[in-house]
Amino acid sequence: MYGSNRYKQNHMNTAQPGDLVVMLYDGIVRFVTNAAKACEDNDPANTGYSITRALDIIAYLQAILRSDVAPELAGRLDDAYSSWSTALVKSNINRDPEAMREILDQVQGLRDAWNEANEMVKSGEAKDTTAAA
Secondary structure, eight states, X not given: XXXXXXXXXXXXXXXXXXXXXXXXXXXHHHHHHHHHXXXXXXXXXXXXXXXXXXXXXXXHHHHTOOTTTOHHHHHHHHXXXXXXXXXXXXXXXXXXXXXXXHHHHHHHHXXXXXXXXXXXXXXXXXXXXGGGX
C-alpha cells in the first residue's frame, strides 16, 4: 500500500463503528455523485461502475443491520436501502441523472443524521446508535 491508500486503510482499521457507518454513507454519496455526472456526460461505463459501487455499499449496510438490537430502526433502514437500490438500478437503466440526484439527497440526509448521532455518542450526549446500523 502506498501513500493515501495506507492512510485510508489505517483510518478504517482504527475507526469507531459510528465513524465507519458515516464513511460508508460518504462512499455512497461519492459514487452516486460520480454516476450522475457520468450519466450527464453520456459515459455509460463510468455510470454503471459508480452505480455498482454504490449498490455494493448499500448491500453491505443492509447485510449488517441488527434487527435483534433495534427492530423498528433496522426495518426502516432496510426499507430505505431497498428503495435506494431499486431506484439506482432504474435510474441507470433510464439514464436519468436527476433520479440519481434524488437518491443522493436522501442518502445525504441520512448520512447527516448518522453523523450527528455519532458526534452525540462521542461527546457522551447519547447512547451508541451503530448497533442497528
